[in-house]
Amino acid sequence: MPDLPASPKRRALVLAWRFMRPYRRQALLALLALVVTAAITLSMGQGIRLLVDQGFTTRSAHQLNQTLGLFVVLVLALAAGTYSRFYLVSWIGERCVADIRRAVFDHLIGLHPGFFEDNRSAEIQSRLTADTTLLQSVIGSSLSMFLRNALMVIGGIVLLFMTNPKLTSIVVVALPLVLAPILVFGRRVRSLSRQSQDRVADVGSYVAETLGQIKTVQAYNHQPHDRELFAGTVEAAFAVARRRIAQRAWLITLAIVLVLGAVGLMLWVGGMDVIEGRISAGELAAFVFYSLIVGSAIGTVSEVLGELQRAAGAAERIAELLAARSAIVAPAQPLALAQPVRGLLALRGVSFAYPSRPTVAAINQLSLVIEPGQTLALVGPSGAGKSTLFDLLLRFHDPQQGEILLDGQPIRLLQPQQLRQQFALVAQHPSLFRGSVEANIRYGRPDASWAEVEAAARSAHADEFIRQLPQGYQTLLGEGGVGLSGGQKQRLAIARALLVDAPILLLDEATSALDAQSEYLIQQALPSLMAGRTTLVIAHRLATVQHADRIAVIDKGEVVAIGTHRQLLEQSPLYARLAHLQFSAG
Structure with a gap:
C-alpha cells in the first residue's frame, strides 16, 4: 500500500478517492442522474412561468392542460432520476465504507504488537466503526446533497440572470454575505468535529475497559468512582459537541437570515416592476421560484458543509491508521529455511x-x-x-x-x-x-x-x-x-x-x-x-x-x-x- 501524503486534508481526499475509484462507472451514472434531476428541477421554473402567463393569464383551458401535462412529465422524469441517484449514491457509500473497513482491518492485523501497546484498542475500534459509519453517511447522502445543491445554485443563478438581470444583482450581492460566515464557521466546525470524535472514542474506550474487567470493578466496589469518572468523560464529549452544534447553528441561522432577507428585498423590487408593467407576473413567479431554489440550496450547502467537515475529520483519523507502518517488516529478498526445520x-x-x-x-x-x-x-x-x-x-x-x-x-x-x-x-x-x-x-x-x-x-x-x-x-x-x-x-x-x-x-x-x-x-x-x-x-x-x-x-x-x-x-x-x-x- 503506497504511503499517504503527510497533509491531513490531502490524506482525507486521497482516502476518499482511492476507495471510490474502483466504482467510477457507478459514480458517473450517479453524477449523470444528479445533473438530470437538477436540470429538471430548474426547468420547472420555466413551467411555472408558462403556467402563469399562458395558462392563468390567457384563461385558456387548452394552454393550461398542455402546461400541466408538461409539468407531469417533468415530475415523472424527476422521480425516476431521483430514484437512480439515491440508489447509486447509497450503494457507493455502503460499498466504499465496506472496503474501507476491510482495508483498515487488514492493515491493522499486520502491524507489530508494539503499535497496540501505544494505541488504545477501544479507540481503534471507534475509528473502525463510528468514523466509518460517519463516512458512509457522507458518501452515501451528504456528498450527493452537496453536489446537487451546488449545481442548483450555479444553474439557478444563470437562469436568474436570464430571467431578470436587475433582480439577480440583489441575489449576487447577498451571496458573499452568505459565503463569508460559511467559510469562517466551517473551519471552526471541522476542528471541533475532530475533537468531538476523539471524545466519543474516549467514551467507548472507558466503557470497553470497565466492562471488560467487571469482576474486578465489583470486587473492589469501584462502581461509584467509575460512574463519576465516566460521567466526566461523557460530559467532556458533550461539551465539545455543544460547541460544535453552536457553531453549526450560527452557520445555518446566518445563512437563512441573509438568504431570506435577500429574497424579501427581491420580492419588493420585483413586485414594484410587475405593478409598473416592466415584467410579467409569470417572470416574477419564475424568478421567485429560482430565488427560493438558490436560497434553499445555499442553506442546504451550508448545513451539509458541517457534515463534510466532520467527515473530513473522520477520514483523517482513518487515514492515520492506514498510514501507520509496522516496525516489523519482511526483507526485500527473504531467505528460505531449509526443510525440515531442525529447531536450532x-x-x-x-x-x-x-x-x-x-x-x-x-x-x-x-x-x-x-x-x-x-x-x-x-x-x-x-x-x-x-x-x-x-x-x-x-x-x-x-x-x-x-x-x-x-x-x-x-x-x-x-x-x-x-x-x-x-x-x-x-x-x-x-x-x-x-x-x-x-x-x-x-x-x-x-x-x-x-x-x-x-x-x-x-x-x-x-x-x-x-x-x-x-x-x-x-x-x-x-x-x-x-x-x-x-x-x-x-x-x-x-x-x-x-x-x-x-x-x-x-x-x-x-x-x-x-x-x-x-x-x-x-x-x-x-x-x-x-x-x-x-x-x-x-x-x-x-x-x-x-x-x-x-x-x-x-x-x-x-x-x-x-x-x-x-x-x-x-x-x-x-x-x-x-x-x-x-x-x-x-
Missing part, C-alpha cells in the same frame, strides 16, 4: 529495551544456544525478561543489538509469517476466541482433520471435559472463553499448540492455571509432547522444570547461570535460593 536457536549478544522505556534494558547482552530437540527451561524472578525473550524469538520486536538465528539464518532475513510457522506458543494467559471449541483448537491449523483435533485434545487432557460440555466440541465459547475455568482454558491452548505440530514449542507458564490433578496429567504427557521438538519453558515453579535438559537462570535480562537442576543448586546462589524457598515451602 542461537542468540548472540542480544539487547532490547521497550520503546516506552528506552533506558531500561529488558534483555542485556544475552547469548544462548538451544540445540534441536532440547528442552530449555527459563527461570528467574518476575520482570527478568523471560517473556520478552519469547517476543523476540517470534519477532514481535527486534532487538536493538545482537541477532537471533534459527537454523543458522538470522530471523530478520526471514519472512515473519514463515518464521512464526515454526513456533507453537502457549501463553501464560491463554487467548480464546468467539466460536466453537473445535474452531479454537483448529486456530493454528484450520485444515486439520477431525482425528487430529481429537488427538491433540486427548494429549492435552482436554477431551474429557470437552465432551461434558453441552454440545461437546461444537459448544460455542463466549468472548475470551467465558464460562471455562482457568485450567480448561489452558488445556485448550495446549491442544491448539499441539495441533500446529511446529518444530519449536514455547510454553510460557503453561501449567500455571492448572489444578494439581491437571498439572500432574500434563506433566506426564509433556515428555511425549516435547519429543522431537525444541522446547523453551518459562516456569516460576521449579518442580515443573527440574527434569529439563538444561535450565537457564535469567536475572535483569542476563543469563546468570545455566546447567541442570543439580548443577544449578551448587553453582547458582539465585537458583539455590529460589529452590530453597519453593521446596521448603512445599
Whole structure:
C-alpha cells in the first residue's frame, strides 16, 4: 500500500478517492442522474412561468392542460432520476465504507504488537466503526446533497440572470454575505468535529475497559468512582459537541437570515416592476421560484458543509491508521529455511529495551544456544525478561543489538509469517476466541482433520471435559472463553499448540492455571509432547522444570547461570535460593 501524503486534508481526499475509484462507472451514472434531476428541477421554473402567463393569464383551458401535462412529465422524469441517484449514491457509500473497513482491518492485523501497546484498542475500534459509519453517511447522502445543491445554485443563478438581470444583482450581492460566515464557521466546525470524535472514542474506550474487567470493578466496589469518572468523560464529549452544534447553528441561522432577507428585498423590487408593467407576473413567479431554489440550496450547502467537515475529520483519523507502518517488516529478498526445520536457536549478544522505556534494558547482552530437540527451561524472578525473550524469538520486536538465528539464518532475513510457522506458543494467559471449541483448537491449523483435533485434545487432557460440555466440541465459547475455568482454558491452548505440530514449542507458564490433578496429567504427557521438538519453558515453579535438559537462570535480562537442576543448586546462589524457598515451602 503506497504511503499517504503527510497533509491531513490531502490524506482525507486521497482516502476518499482511492476507495471510490474502483466504482467510477457507478459514480458517473450517479453524477449523470444528479445533473438530470437538477436540470429538471430548474426547468420547472420555466413551467411555472408558462403556467402563469399562458395558462392563468390567457384563461385558456387548452394552454393550461398542455402546461400541466408538461409539468407531469417533468415530475415523472424527476422521480425516476431521483430514484437512480439515491440508489447509486447509497450503494457507493455502503460499498466504499465496506472496503474501507476491510482495508483498515487488514492493515491493522499486520502491524507489530508494539503499535497496540501505544494505541488504545477501544479507540481503534471507534475509528473502525463510528468514523466509518460517519463516512458512509457522507458518501452515501451528504456528498450527493452537496453536489446537487451546488449545481442548483450555479444553474439557478444563470437562469436568474436570464430571467431578470436587475433582480439577480440583489441575489449576487447577498451571496458573499452568505459565503463569508460559511467559510469562517466551517473551519471552526471541522476542528471541533475532530475533537468531538476523539471524545466519543474516549467514551467507548472507558466503557470497553470497565466492562471488560467487571469482576474486578465489583470486587473492589469501584462502581461509584467509575460512574463519576465516566460521567466526566461523557460530559467532556458533550461539551465539545455543544460547541460544535453552536457553531453549526450560527452557520445555518446566518445563512437563512441573509438568504431570506435577500429574497424579501427581491420580492419588493420585483413586485414594484410587475405593478409598473416592466415584467410579467409569470417572470416574477419564475424568478421567485429560482430565488427560493438558490436560497434553499445555499442553506442546504451550508448545513451539509458541517457534515463534510466532520467527515473530513473522520477520514483523517482513518487515514492515520492506514498510514501507520509496522516496525516489523519482511526483507526485500527473504531467505528460505531449509526443510525440515531442525529447531536450532542461537542468540548472540542480544539487547532490547521497550520503546516506552528506552533506558531500561529488558534483555542485556544475552547469548544462548538451544540445540534441536532440547528442552530449555527459563527461570528467574518476575520482570527478568523471560517473556520478552519469547517476543523476540517470534519477532514481535527486534532487538536493538545482537541477532537471533534459527537454523543458522538470522530471523530478520526471514519472512515473519514463515518464521512464526515454526513456533507453537502457549501463553501464560491463554487467548480464546468467539466460536466453537473445535474452531479454537483448529486456530493454528484450520485444515486439520477431525482425528487430529481429537488427538491433540486427548494429549492435552482436554477431551474429557470437552465432551461434558453441552454440545461437546461444537459448544460455542463466549468472548475470551467465558464460562471455562482457568485450567480448561489452558488445556485448550495446549491442544491448539499441539495441533500446529511446529518444530519449536514455547510454553510460557503453561501449567500455571492448572489444578494439581491437571498439572500432574500434563506433566506426564509433556515428555511425549516435547519429543522431537525444541522446547523453551518459562516456569516460576521449579518442580515443573527440574527434569529439563538444561535450565537457564535469567536475572535483569542476563543469563546468570545455566546447567541442570543439580548443577544449578551448587553453582547458582539465585537458583539455590529460589529452590530453597519453593521446596521448603512445599
